[in-house]
Amino acid sequence: MFTTRHQPRIGTLVRARAPLRLGLAGGGTDVSPYCDLHTGAILNVTISKFSYATLEMTGDGKIVFEALDRDETTTYDALPYLAPDGKLDLHKAVYNRIVADYLGGAPVALRLRTSSDAVAGSGLGSSSTLVVTMVQAFVEAFALPLGEYDVAHLAYIIERKDLGLKGGKQDQYAATFGGFNFMEFYAEDRVIVNPLRIKDWIISELESSLVLYFTGVSRESANIIAEQVSNVESGKQSSIEAMHALRREAVAMKEHLLRGDIPALGRALQAGWEAKKRSAKSISNSNIDAVDQAAREAGAFAGKMSGAGGGGFMFFLAPPECRQKVIRALESFGGTAAACYFTSEGAKAWRV
Incomplete structure (x- = not known):
């Protein structure tokens, strides 16, 4: 356990x-046990939608968490x-892990405010x-x-181990590194991130061709992921072959x-996308299929759900003149x- 010697002063204000x-390809292969048995591979890219946090050291003996986009506030005594x-369990889990692993178990009075450009269950890795x-x-x-790598792995531990939330590993690494990345997932939570150097004209052509569509329906990805996990654990060959194809x-x-x-x-x-749909029945539905068909009839030549599927965001590629x-x-x-536009920068924080 590392114990920091740096104690921020009361009134310190940090933003992040x-x-x-967007999960371009390979989504689901980063989830155990598939990646432990076969090695996962994912291609993703970060976009100009963000999550935000403001951390203020208050020294008033209280811990206040605020989710500004959900209009939700919780207040506690400053405990370890x-x-x-x-109620805002993600906030609590981050606080708990930081205090236990880096602050020697000493509680901190603070106010932590957060917001996101996308709702939970969007398929953009918002949580x-x-x-x-x-x-x-x-x-x-x-x-x-x-x-x-440390930040991404810690975020993974907090969400998947401490809180027991179902999911893979790509989201934490995408948010931390930013840009276009080809990621490899191995047993024992080992991850290798390969940043890709994409030429400017390719990025411009993709941005000119991309349409991001929010279905208006958020979904619980844990249920879809649980189905995929069950299919792999039970040795369901059609699902495993679909994962290989992904x-x-x-x-x-x-x-x-x-x-x-x-x-x-x-x-x-x-x-x-066709392989993704074969990995679990709940990934698509009649409404998603209808949206997909309408986009193609209008000129799109490819599209898929972002994330686990079942709802949230879809994205399509179309000739720019058809967009x-x-x-x-x-x-x-x-x-x-x-x-939709891409970003090259990952997580960042600064003092105000």
Whole structure:
């Protein structure tokens, strides 16, 4: 256990933010036991939607957590451990882990405010990104000796181990590193992040072709992930073969992306979505299929759900001259569609 010697002064104000991500290919192969048995591979990219945190050292003997986007506030006495009770448990879990591992068990009076550009269950990794953002704020406030891999792994431990929330590993690493990344997932929680150097014209062409659509329905990813896990654990061959296909498409899409072969990228994206649907029944439904078909009839040549599936955000690739037509077709289903832009920067924090 590392105990920090840096104690921020009362009144210290730190802000942090981390980007949300699109899962381009390989989603689900980062979840145990698949990645432990077969090695997972994921291609993702961060976008210009963020989670935010403001950490203020108050010294008033209280701990206050505020989720500004949910209009929710909880207040506690400054104790070394705050038991999860269903009220802003992500905030409590971050505080608990930081105090136990880095502050020698000494409680801290503080106010932690957070917000996100996407709701939980969006498919953009919002919950994990929020945890990364809060961890990054504590790293800055207490000058903790944590690099990118450390922050991402700590966020994973907090969410998956401390709170027992179902999910994979890609979201924490995407939010921490930022940009286009090809990630490899091995047994014993070992992760390798390979940042990709994408040419500017390729990024511009992708941004000009991309449509991000929010279905208006958030979903509980844990149920979908539990189905995938069960299929792998039971040895269901069709699901395991689908996961293998997802991994292959991630590798193929990486090459197409680096070469700037947009048509091939679209074909790989579509093949990955078809394989994703075969990995668990709850990933798609009749409404998602109808939205997908309408986008294609309007000119999109590829698309998929972002994240576990079942709801949240979808994204589509279309010739730039067809993008507005695709947006109009998507919005006829009652959701919201818009252009989407990439970011190259991961989690960051600064003092005010």
